[in-house]
Amino acid sequence: MSYTERVLDLLKAKNSNEPEFIQAATEVLESLEPVFAKHPEYEEASILERITEPERQVMFRVPWVDDNGKVQVNRGFRVQFNSAIGPYKGGLRLHPSVNLGIIKFLGFEQIFKNSLTGLPIGGGKGGSDFDPKGKSDREVMAFCQSFMTELCRHIGADTDVPAGDIGTGAREIGYMYGQYKRIKNCYEGVLTGKGLTYGGSLTRTEATGYGLVYFANEMLKDLGTDFTGKTVVVSGSGNVAIYATEKVHQLGGKVVALSDSNGWIYDEEGIDLAAVKEIKEVKRGRIKEYLEYRPNAKYTEGKGIWTVKCDVALPCATQNELHLDDAKTLVANGCVLVAEGANMPTTLDATKYLQENGVYFAPGKASNAGGVATSALEMSQNSQRLSWTFEEVDAKLHDIMVNIYKNASAAADEYGATIGGKKNLVIGANIAGFMKVAEAMMAQGIV
Ligand code: NDP
Numbered sequence: 094m095s096y097t098e099r100v101l102d103l104l105k106a107k108n109s110n111e112p113e114f115i116q117a118a119t120e121v122l123e124s125l126e127p128v129f130a131k132h133p134e135y136e137e138a139s140i141l142e143r144i145t146e147p148e149r150q151v152m153f154r155v156p157w158v159d160d161n162g163k164v165q166v167n168r169g170f171r172v173q174f175n176s177a178i179g180p181y182k183g184g185l186r187l188h189p190s191v192n193l194g195i196i197k198f199l200g201f202e203q204i205f206k207n208s209l210t211g212l213p214i215g216g217g218k219g220g221s222d223f224d225p226k227g228k229s230d231r232e233v234m235a236f237c238q239s240f241m242t243e244l245c246r247h248i249g250a251d252t253d254v255p256a257g258d259i260g261t262g263a264r265e266i267g268y269m270y271g272q273y274k275r276i277k278n279c280y281e282g283v284l285t286g287k288g289l290t291y292g293g294s295l296t297r298t299e300a301t302g303y304g305l306v307y308f309a310n311e312m313l314k315d316l317g318t319d320f321t322g323k324t325v326v327v328s329g330s331g332n333v334a335i336y337a338t339e340k341v342h343q344l345g346g347k348v349v350a351l352s353d354s355n356g357w358i359y360d361e362e363g364i365d366l367a368a369v370k371e372i373k374e375v376k377r378g379r380i381k382e383y384l385e386y387r388p389n390a391k392y393t394e395g396k397g398i399w400t401v402k403c404d405v406a407l408p409c410a411t412q413n414e415l416h417l418d419d420a421k422t423l424v425a426n427g428c429v430l431v432a433e434g435a436n437m438p439t440t441l442d443a444t445k446y447l448q449e450n451g452v453y454f455a456p457g458k459a460s461n462a463g464g465v466a467t468s469a470l471e472m473s474q475n476s477q478r479l480s481w482t483f484e485e486v487d488a489k490l491h492d493i494m495v496n497i498y499k500n501a502s503a504a505a506d507e508y509g510a511t512i513g514g515k516k517n518l519v520i521g522a523n524i525a526g527f528m529k530v531a532e533a534m535m536a537q538g539i540v
Contacts, residue, residue: 095126095129096129096136096141097122097123097125097126097129097141100122100141100142100145101118101119101122101123103142104118104145108194108197110194111193111194111197111198112194113194113195113197113198113412113413113437114194114197114198114201116198116413116437116440116441117198117201117202117437118145118198118201119441120441120444120456120519120523121201121202121205121523121527122141122145124510124519124520124523124524125141125523125524125527127508127510127524128508128524128527128528132531134535135531135535138534138535138539140531140534140535143534144175144204144527144530144531144534145201147172147173147174147175147197147200148173148174148175148176149172149173149247150170150171150172150173150193150196150197151169151170151171151172151173151247152168152169152170152193153168153169153170153243153244154166154167154168154169154243155167155168155169155221155223155236155239155240155243156239157232157235157236157238157239158235159228159232159235160229160231160232165236167221167222167223167236167240168221168222169219169220169221169240169243169244170191170193170196170219170220170221171196171217171218171219171244171247171248171253171255172193172196172197172200172217172218172219173200173215173217173247173253174197174200174201174203174204174215174216174217174218175204175215175216175530176215177215177530177533177534177537178207178208178213178214178215178529178530178533179207179212179213179214179215180214180215180249180250180251180252180253180254181214181215181216181217181252181253181254182203182207182214182215182216182217182253182254182255182256182465182468182469182472183199183200183203183207183216183217183218183219183255183256183258183465184199184218184219184220184255184256184257184258184261184464185218185219185220185221185255185256185257185258185261185265185269186199186218186219186220186221186258186259186260186261187220187221187223187224187225187258187259187260187261187265188220188222188224188259188260189222189223189224190222191220191221191222192222195220195412196218196219196220197218198412198436198437199218199258199436200216200217200218201216202216202436202437202457202458203216203217203218203458203465204216204526204530205458205522205523205526205527205530206457206458206459206461206462206465206526207462207465207469208525208526208527208529208530209458209459209462209497209500209501209522209525209526210462210465210466210469210493210497211493211496211497211500212466212469212470212493213469214254214465214468214469214472217253217255218258219244219255220258220260220261221236221240223236223240223260224260225260225261225265226260226377230264233264233265233268234268237265237268237269237272238268238269238271238272240269241268241269241272241273241276242272242276244269245272245273245276245277248273248283249281249283250281250282250283250472250475250476254282254283254284254285254468254472255269255283255284255285256284256285256286256464256465256468257285257286257332259331259411261286262286262332263286263287263288263293263298266284266285266286266287266288267287267288267291269284270283270284270287270291281475282471282472282475282476285297285468285469285471285472286468286471287471292471292474292475293471294467294468294470294471294474294480294481294486295480295481295482295483295486296467296483296486296487296490297464297467297468297471297486298332298336299336299339299340299487300336300463300464300466300467300468300486300490301332301333301336301337301434301461301463301464302332302333302334302335302336302337302338302339302340302409302434302463303336303337303339303340303463303487303490304460304461304462304463304464304466304467304490304493304494305333305337305340305407305409305432305434305460305461305463306320306337306340306341306344306407307340307463307490307491307494307495308432308455308459308460308463308494308497308498309405309407309430309432309455309460310344311494311495311498311499312430312432312453312455312498312518313405313430315453315502315516316429316430316453319344319345320341320344320345320346320405321344321345321346322345322346322347323341323345323346323347323404323405324346324347324349324402324403324404324405325338325341325346325347325348325349325403325404325405325406325407326348326349326350326398326399326401326403326405326406326407327341327348327350327351327407327409327434328350328351328352328357328398328399328407328408328409328410328414328415328435328438329351329352329353329408329409329410329411329434329435330351330352330353330369330372330373330380331353331373331409331410333409333434333435333461333464334351334407334409334410334434335366335369335370335373335374337407337409337434338351338364338366338369339366341405341407342363342366346405347363348363348364349361349363349364349401349403350364350398350401350403351364351369351380351383351398352380352398352410353379353380353410354410355379355380355381355394355395356380356381356392356393356394356395357380357392357393357396357397357398358380358381358383358384358390358391358392358393359390359391359392359393359401360383360387360389360390360391361389361390362387362389365383365386365387368383368386368387369383371386372386380392381394399415399419399422399423400422400426402426402427403423403426403428404427404428404429404430405428405429405430405431405432406423406428406430406431407431407432407433407434408431408433408434408435408438408439409434409435409438410435410438411435411438412435412436412437412438413437413438413439413440414435414438415431415438415439415440415443416440416442416443417440417442417443417446419443420439420442420443420444420446420447420452421446423447423452424446424447424450424451424452428452429451429452429453430452430453430454430455431447431452431453431454431455432454432455432460433455433456433457433460433461434457434460434461435457435461436457436458436461437457438457439454444456444519448512448513448515448517448519449512449513450513451513451514451515452513452515453515453516453518454515454518454519455518455522456518456519456522456523458522458523458526459497459498459501459518459521459522459526462493462494462497463490463493463494466490466493466494467486467490470486470489470490497522500521500525501518501521501522501525502516502518502521503521503525504520504521504522504524504525504528505517505518505520505521505524506521507524508520508521508524
């Protein structure tokens with residue numbers, strides 16, 4: 094049995110009730126196999142056993158009062174996974190599906206993603222099973238203030254800097270920041286994704302979606318083409334999906350489908366993004382309302398967005414939303430490229446099928462790293478008490494995404510990792526992200 098197999102068995106035994114964490118760890122550990130043949134010192138230092146165990150995990154009660162005067166109780170989480178290369182950094186997810194296993198999978202992925210950005214940030218993640226959907230602004234504020242009242246003991250500008258994620262947008266970050274400042278009496282860059290009037294960075298809102306498309310564009314270049322004239326399907330209609338769509342349109346491609354958790358829309362003429370922004374960013378409505386703006390578009394209730402014929406697919410909603418059957422349909426329909434905007438949206442068997450059938454595939458930890466990279470740029474601006482222009486931040490984001498692509502593909506080349514006639518970027522990204530963290534851990538002794 095190899096070193097990675099032994100550690101995976103151990104992880105499965107210890108964390109059997111955390112399937113998403115096991116899934117993420119399996120993907121990473123299996124792809125690191127060739128590294129340990131070259132670096133036996135890592136096994137000697139039990140690097141894998143240490144990197145798969147969070148440095149610290151906090152779970153706490155979040156009581157708040159709803160609009161009817163009733164006391165509600167949610168569960169809060171912060172997993173501080175690895176600080177070898179910088180303060181913990183990663184988003185806060187607010188969604189009813191949140192549990193410790195989900196937060197651990199996200200925190201684990203974050204270690205390698207943050208390393209890939211080339212910036213000094215460690216890996217962490219947090220959130221709550223609170224559902225902001227359908228709540229009044231006052232209820233959301235009550236929850237956020239209670240959540241931060243506990244979380245503030247564990248975070249700080251040089252310790253742990255949370256950000257947004259599913260369900261946590263500018264409104265939630267604002268309420269949390271206000272409460273942090275009030276309790277700590279300290280104006281520091283403890284959260285990213287802040288509003289522009291109080292330390293936020295231009296381009297942060299657009300960063301994950303734009304970064305995803307910059308990354309996919311590098312992949313297309315390697316295939317000798319670009320976005321011009323390409324038909325693109327994007328799942329989700331939240332922050333990542335909206336700005337991925339915007340950048341695809343700017344680069345000459347056409348996004349024809351978007352979704353939310355209720356269903357999906359198809360607009361043959363190309364998605365009218367102004368309408369989607371109004372529905373999702375202003376009215377906080379459902380994607381089916383799109384038909385009020387574009388009566389010729391089609392709405393389908395439930396799943397099925399991957400049946401839409403496309404050249405490029407960008408899953409930008411949530412984990413495990415693209416299954417083996419969807420992968421088969423995409424291949425049959427001639428899709429040439431899948432780049433993940435969400436975290437782990439593609440199941441392991443679907444990823445393998447896509448890759449083996451010649452689809453050029455980008456794992457989220459590489460292709461969606463633009464958000465956290467720009468968060469790190471927000472931290473830099475806060476520390477310097479400066480603010481850069483949209484163009485400056487966008488140019489840095491673009492360079493970072495190009496570099497992530499170069500590093501992941503160079504690692505794939507170094508280890509001879511190809512699949513279906515393409516570079517295996519899953520292996521490349523995992524190895525490139527892992528090496529920097531492993532070297533830092535080796536240098537810092539047994540901690
Ligand atoms: P948002 O909350 O803005 O949007 C999420 C979108 O996905 C919504 O359209 C939502 O639909 C849909 N969705 C969520 N859960 C489900 C589900 N269980 N089934 C079907 N659809 C679902 O989140 P973001 O756009 O910020 O995040 C999307 C993904 O990208 C997540 O995986 C996140 O971790 C990842 N990510 C985000 C980054 C960021 O900067 N925001 C950075 C890196 C990764 P509905 O409104 O109906 O719930």
